Amino acid sequence: MDSPFLLRKGVIKEVIPENENTKRFLIEVEEFPPFKPGQFNMLYVYGQGEVPISISSMRRDLVEHTVRLVGEVTEDLFSMKGGNIIGVRGPYGSHFPVELFRGFDLVLVAGGLGLADIKPVVEYVIGRREDYGRVYLLVGAKNPAGLLYRERYGEWMDEGIDLLLTVDRPEGSWEGHVGVVTDLFEFVDVDPQRTVGMMCGPEVMMYFTVRKFLEMGVEESRIFLSVERHMKCAVGTCGHCQFGYTFVCKDGPVFPYSRIKSIFGVREL
Amino acid sequence: MEKVVPKPEMGRLVDLLLERGYRVVAPVLKEGVILFEEVGSFSQVARCVTEKQDRGHYRVEKAEEWFGYVHGPNSLKHFLHPPKTDLLKVKPDLSQEVPIERKRYAFFGIRGCDIASLRILDKVFLGGFQDPYYAGLREGTFTVAFNCTRPARTCFCASVGTGPFVRGGSDLIITELRDSFLIRATTDEGKDVLEELDGREPKQRDYDEEKELEERSLSAMVRRVDTRDLPSKLLEKLESDVWEDVARRCLACGSCAMVCPTCFCYEVVDDITLDGSGSVRFRRWDVCFREEFSTIHGNPIRKSVASRYRQWLLHKFSYWVGQFGELGCVGCGRCITWCPVGIDITEEVKRLLSDG
Structure with a gap:
């Protein structure tokens, strides 16, 4: 029985600012499972914690998340650049059918x-x-x-x-x-x-x-x-x-x- | 398999469980309160005491019967879903280690409500996503349950169908008769243990005495909840004034959730070492009475105490059925006894049902 809290390693490839408090993160995650529109991931910042963020694109080469600055974990995420590592687990939840x-x-x-x-x-x-x-x-x-x-x-x-x-x-x-x-x-x-x-x-x-x-x-x-x-x-x-x-x-x-x-x-x- | 065993055999039963490598958890009397704790011998088990429980009130008194009490504030969740559990050990490069603890417990002296709480917690932690931390502590559990002959004034297990007598789900089920114990084994593991105890075949008078005790127990139960269509009836009371009224008394301290044998909510916290070289992600109990419990983007969804009490009561008596297919309340009454201001969930349900 695997722990549901185990994290995949995600390498941030690109960070695209959308507006003053929103950024888009493109993350390379090895063997990320298939997912459906409307599902979400838990993103983990080392030592800080996790936040649930929906997957904002169907692209498969990189996992895309659009993040708004709202708390401690997203504040840490916002300071990250290409090459930084975060934890990813998911996809979770129901989808738009x-x-x-x-x-x-x-x-x-x-x-x-x-x-x-x-x-x-x-x-x-x-x-x-x-x-x-x-x-x-x-x-x-x-x-x-x-x-x-x-x-x-x-x-x-x-x-x-x-x-x-x-x-x-x-x-x-x-x-x-x-x-x-x-x-x-x-x-x-x-x-x-x-x-x-x-x-x-x-x-x-x-x-x-x-x-x-x-x-x-x-x-x-x-x-x-x-x-x-x-x-x-x-x-x-x-x-x-x-x-x-x-x-x-x-x-x-x-x-x-x-x-x-x-x-x-x-x-x- | 059934057997009537002389009272001193109870010590042998605990010894047998210890010999078989179980960690035996049993009620002990500690600082005036009965608590489930790990024991090393039968001599530590609470005996010849009874409890006086009422809203916001708890006292232990001497008694003739060995096990004529029910339970104090803690419950089996303290052992299977402990207040704090390490989930993950993480390094800065995100290499991870999963610390799973394994323990084989024998729960001695538990009650019908406790047996029901096991079934309910199993659904939470093993019914959907499998929780290996819970499973590691739950696998191979042995249970010795007692039929309650002296329910507390706060008990209402008969209303939710979990007691006062145990109807299965336990390896051994015991009724304390005047000068012996009537023991039933309902599983192979239970039979295996019962075979080693000295005793005799039960006679009709043993069954008669047991029947009498059950009737006495049922009639001693003063509190009740009308559970007919309760989940849907309560859903119609989301906007009731009763919530505001309870909120005037409720301290939002969360004691009820802490002592509840089925309340399972937890938060997840990162504990990073000072030099940053490692972080332990652990979970610890959380309660829906905290404002932060529901907070997103810095704003609590349940700002008022009224909405938090509503969440708690409806979770037990309504939402749980939608989530897990049965009520989340086992009728143990701990929340009534240990509420510092004496809020009585059975009274509040009654008021809600008669409101509007």
Whole structure:
């Protein structure tokens, strides 16, 4: 019986700044197992501890993580450069089950760093674009600098992704939409009976996004959310990530809305 | 296999377990409290005492019966999921060593609630991802369980179906009769040990006496919880005012979680040497009453004490069923006895069910 806490060695190959508090890390991990869009890894900084971070790309040559500076472990990560070693264990958790919905329209919704979770779905779909109907990607951020991966947007649109952007606070030369991400639903034209919604972002954003989907008439079991909770073990034994009757680390982080309906949106749960 | 053995044979039973290489853990009387501890002989085992337990109250008194008590604050989780466990020894180059401890325990003098806690902890640590640290301490465990004839006022095991009499899941099950013990072996290992004890075939009057004791025990149990549809009924009480009311009394000290035989939550900590040459990753018990327990990005999800008590109570009586397929409460009542302000989980469940 192997310890679930054993770490793989990861060599940081490249660090790409996304904005002032977000960086993308490309990590070489030997024999990293296959993974699916929406899954996460535990990243370990020697002597400091671990943080759960979603895998932000389907690429297989290097493991990509997009990290926001929020605490002690990420602070240490931010001081790291190419050649530094970190520990990696994973992949963990449920995924966005996009492979089950060939022939469907997709509405993908991301708020802020939530795009890191949704990006692998976009990449997966682009790899087999003809399998899907219309594919919308709705992205909201606090300000234009909060819109991640902007250099990829052109390519995504060329591949048939309907990309819609909005920011809360326009800054600089921003001429696009201003407002919350749910505003963008007015530009979405899909058949609700043949639509799947997938989202990741702050809980309040997801709360209103779920309501939009329900208003549209999308079935509860075809609305998928990625939930975030405190995590220590990632294998369902430390108890920190409990979200009602689920463990976010092993039952989630991706849930169909129908599974968490009675607990989602309840304050301080 | 069943046998009626004279009382002094109990010492032989402990000796037999020690001879077979088990680390025998048994209730001992220490500073006025009954505690499970490793023992080297039967003479150390708590005998001829009983307990007076009530909300926020615990006293030991002399008694005729040898084992007419239930349990003090600690439980089997202290041995199988200890307060602190090393998980990984890491070097700066990320070379790693997994320190797995192996112990073969015999738990003597445990109760129906303790047997149930083993089954529940097994589901947590061996039901999904396999936890080798727990497995190393759990494999080959031998159990000697006693049927409770003197439940404490805080006990409510009958409500959750774990006691007061043990219905299996233990190698040996013992009922203390007036001047002998009726012992049942329910496993091959149990039979093997029981065969070595002197005794006789049970007679009808032994069964009659046992039956009487069970009835006395059941009628002595004053607390109860109505578990019918409880998990789903409680899910409808997420916004109840009762939570705020409990929060006015609750100190959020976490004592209830510490003494709970099934509370398993832990945090993981890195302990790095001063010169930085090595780090030990260890786990230690954590409790959902701490604000930091739920914190992400510096903000606690459960800011209020009300939400933390709700998490604790609902985990036991509702969430656990979704997570592991049965209730997380074994009805031992430790949380009632050891709560410094005397909050009674059975009372709070009643209030929730009658609220709104």
